[in-house]
Amino acid sequence: MKPMDIEKQSFAIIEKELTTDIPPEYKPVVKRVIHTTADFSYETSMMFSDGVIEKALMAIREGTEIVTDTNMAKSGISHKIAEKFGCSLNCYMADEGVAKEAASRETTRAVVSVEKAAKDNPGCIMVVGNAPTALMRIRELYDEGTFAPRLVIGVPVGFVNVVEAKEEIIESGMPYIVARGRKGGSNVAAAIMNALFYMAADDDKEWRRC
Amino acid sequence: MKPMDIEKQSFAIIEKELTTDIPPEYKPVVKRVIHTTADFSYETSMMFSDGVIEKALMAIREGTEIVTDTNMAKSGISHKIAEKFGCSLNCYMADEGVAKEAASRETTRAVVSVEKAAKDNPGCIMVVGNAPTALMRIRELYDEGTFAPRLVIGVPVGFVNVVEAKEEIIESGMPYIVARGRKGGSNVAAAIMNALFYMAADDDKEWRRC
Numbered sequence: 453m454k455p456m457d458i459e460k461q462s463f464a465i466i467e468k469e470l471t472t473d474i475p476p477e478y479k480p481v482v483k484r485v486i487h488t489t490a491d492f493s494y495e496t497s498m499m500f501s502d503g504v505i506e507k508a509l510m511a512i513r514e515g516t517e518i519v520t521d522t523n524m525a526k527s528g529i530s531h532k533i534a535e536k537f538g539c540s541l542n543c544y545m546a547d548e549g550v551a552k553e554a555a556s557r558e559t560t561r562a563v564v565s566v567e568k569a570a571k572d573n574p575g576c577i578m579v580v581g582n583a584p585t586a587l588m589r590i591r592e593l594y595d596e597g598t599f600a601p602r603l604v605i606g607v608p609v610g611f612v613n614v615v616e617a618k619e620e621i622i623e624s625g626m627p628y629i630v631a632r633g634r635k636g637g638s639n640v641a642a643a644i645m646n647a648l649f650y651m652a653a654d655d656d657k658e659w660r661r662c
Numbered sequence: 663m664k665p666m667d668i669e670k671q672s673f674a675i676i677e678k679e680l681t682t683d684i685p686p687e688y689k690p691v692v693k694r695v696i697h698t699t700a701d702f703s704y705e706t707s708m709m710f711s712d713g714v715i716e717k718a719l720m721a722i723r724e725g726t727e728i729v730t731d732t733n734m735a736k737s738g739i740s741h742k743i744a745e746k747f748g749c750s751l752n753c754y755m756a757d758e759g760v761a762k763e764a765a766s767r768e769t770t771r772a773v774v775s776v777e778k779a780a781k782d783n784p785g786c787i788m789v790v791g792n793a794p795t796a797l798m799r800i801r802e803l804y805d806e807g808t809f810a811p812r813l814v815i816g817v818p819v820g821f822v823n824v825v826e827a828k829e830e831i832i833e834s835g836m837p838y839i840v841a842r843g844r845k846g847g848s849n850v851a852a853a854i855m856n857a858l859f860y861m862a863a864d865d866d867k868e869w870r871r872c
Contacts, residue, residue, distance in 0.1 A: 455770060462821040490819050490844035491701065524849070527737040560665060611672040611698050634700035639734070639849045 462487055472496055477505045481629065484647035488639050497632045503649070504603065504627045508577070511602040512537050512652040518645065520606075520638075521545065521548040521562050525581045528642025531557040533649040539577075544568050544622045570599035577603045584608050584617035605644050606626045607636030654655030665828025672697055682706055687715045691839065694857035698849050707842045714813065714837045718787070721812040722747050722862040726862040728855065729820075730848075731755065731772050735791045736773070743859040749787075751805035754778050772796040781810035787813045791851030794818050801830045814838045815854050817846030 466486050472495040474482050485494045502512040515538030525554040526543040534541050544550050545649040562583030569576055570593050578601045580586045587606050593599035606621040607627055608614050618630045629644055676696050682705040695704045700844055711763050721830040725748030732737040736753040744751050752762050754775040764771040772793030780803050788811045790796045797816050803809035816838055818824050828840045839854055 453770075458822045463750075467822040472695070488819065488847065489699075490846075492820065524734055524738045528734045528848070552870050558664075574845075610668075611675040611696065611697075611700065612668045637698065637849050638738070638775075649798070 459487075460581045463531040464656075470495060470529060480651055481602065481619045481644055481647040482610070483506075483602045484625040484643045485640055486649075488643040489635075492625075493620070493635065494631060494640075497635065499622055499632050501622075501626070501628045501661055504629060505648075507627045508603045509627075509652045511577055511646060512539060515539055517542060517576040518545070518579060519565070519569040519573060520581070520641065522582045522584045522638045522641075523639045525645075528639055529653045530649055531580070533646070533653060537649070537652065539650050542569075542573070542576075546580055564633045565587045566590055566593065569601075574599055575602060577605070577645075579605045579641045579645055580608055580636035581605075581636060582608050584610065584613040587617040587621050588613075591624050594624055594626055597644070601626060604630075605641055606630040607640045609635055609637040609640075663785060668811045669697075673709075680705060682744065688849070690861055691715075691854055691857040694853045695841070695850055698853035699845075701845070701860075703845065704841060704850075707845065708838045709832055709838070709842050711838045713835070713847055714839060714856075717820050718813045718839075718858045719850060719862045721787055722858060725749055726812055727786040727787045727790060729753070729775070729779040729783060730789040730791070730851065731775060731796045732792045732848045732851075734848040735789055735855075737850045738849055738856045746810060747859070747862065752779075752786075757872070768867060770795045773799045776803065776809075778813075784809055785812050787815070787855075789812060789815045789851045790818055790853055791815075791846060793846035794823040796829050797827040798823075800836075801834050804834055804836055811836060813853055814840075815852045816840040817854065818844055819847040819850075860869070 463483060466483050478500050482494060482498050486492055517540050518587040520543045523543050523546060526541050529541055550561050550564045554564045562585045566586050578590055590604060601608050604621050604626050606618050614634055618632060621628050621630055676693050677871050688710050692708050695701055727750050730753045733753050736751050739751055739852060755771050758770050760774045765851060772795045776832045788800055800814060814831050814836050816828050824844055828842055831838050831840055832857040
């Protein structure tokens with residue numbers, strides 16, 4: 453069986469096993485997350501701000517910069533499609549300057565990375581699969597009026613501050629896609645970004661069959 | 663709160679919420695997978711071959727090569743600790759030669775990557791978080807007597823051939839750590855490898871507190 457056939461069959465199984473009535477525009481995102489995790493709890497935990505899909509597809513088609521909070525999420529996003537749309541993929545977590553500044557300020561590298569994104573790419577798509585502190589800093593800078601990401605993908609996984617940080621994004625007024633609760637991760641973050649890319653390339657097979 | 667404190671508190675929460683009696687030698691692995699996924703179903707789905715932890719730690723301490731089936735898994739493994747033990751991290755999926763051969767033979771790149779691992783690193787640790795075909799090819803080469811990995815981490819996620827491919831590894835006689843069922847992923851694969859690294863560095867804080 454060829455990889456594309458396996459994916460097609462997998463999406464058919466997911467479609468069959470869904471138990472929630474998911475709006476068609478969100479379905480490709482939710483299904484791709486389930487495809488990545490085999491976890492159907494995302495059916496009910498995924499939250500979307502009004503009109504976020506349309507805004508995300510427009511941002512992609514305009515070649516908006518993408519900033520991730522882990523190199524793992526960056527690595528999981530399709531470089532091929534990102535390049536096709538001219539969307540640069542950036543992660544500042546391993547930058548020496550970021551590490552130094554975080555150490556001297558006794559904060560997380562995720563916080564310093566967000567500040568760097570706000571400065572260098574103020575209208576970027578923020579992809580957060582790991583660090584709740586990244587989400588909290590995004591919210592602060594947004595409230596201060598110094599950062600307005602075109603989309604926040606907020607799906608860190610974890611047990612401390614994660615649930616709360618996601619609610620901060622949901623209540624912020626920013627366009628968001630968030631997996632409520634503890635679950636998420638770099639793989640989920642990458643899956644959401646990839647689902648949006650496939651939707652933006654609407655001549656793409658992956659989107660047509662979702 | 664500092665990142666290390668957050669991790670410490672997270673592991674304390676996980677310990678408190680565990681409902682299964684997990685043998686102490688497996689616990690650091692299972693808990694790190696739950697830390698990565700916030701999914702307690704791994705408590706019961708994770709399977710370990712007899713003596714696998716001891717074998718894995720010995721392989722790590724001898725600087726065994728590690729081969730992953732995705733660049734995402736490679737990216738999620740701690741490069742710092744791998745380097746400390748002299749364990750090289752390899753992923754052949756993006757190699758041009760692998761892609762060409764897979765296309766000409768009408769097979770997956772994962773299959774060709776496994777064959778390359780068997781040829782170049784016959785006693786490696788195989789980390790499989792994505793491709794069931796990788797697990798099936800590992801089993802075939804093992805049965806043929808041409809590949810004997812020192813450990814197979816078998817945690818692909820998915821809906822087609824995944825459950826079966828994992829059983830092939832469990833029944834093989836190879837040292838394995840497998841997440842039975844559909845769930846897993848590159849993040850889970852990396853978490854397992856990292857847990858083993860932390861255990862091998864037994865002076866490490868992460869392992870002491872598990």
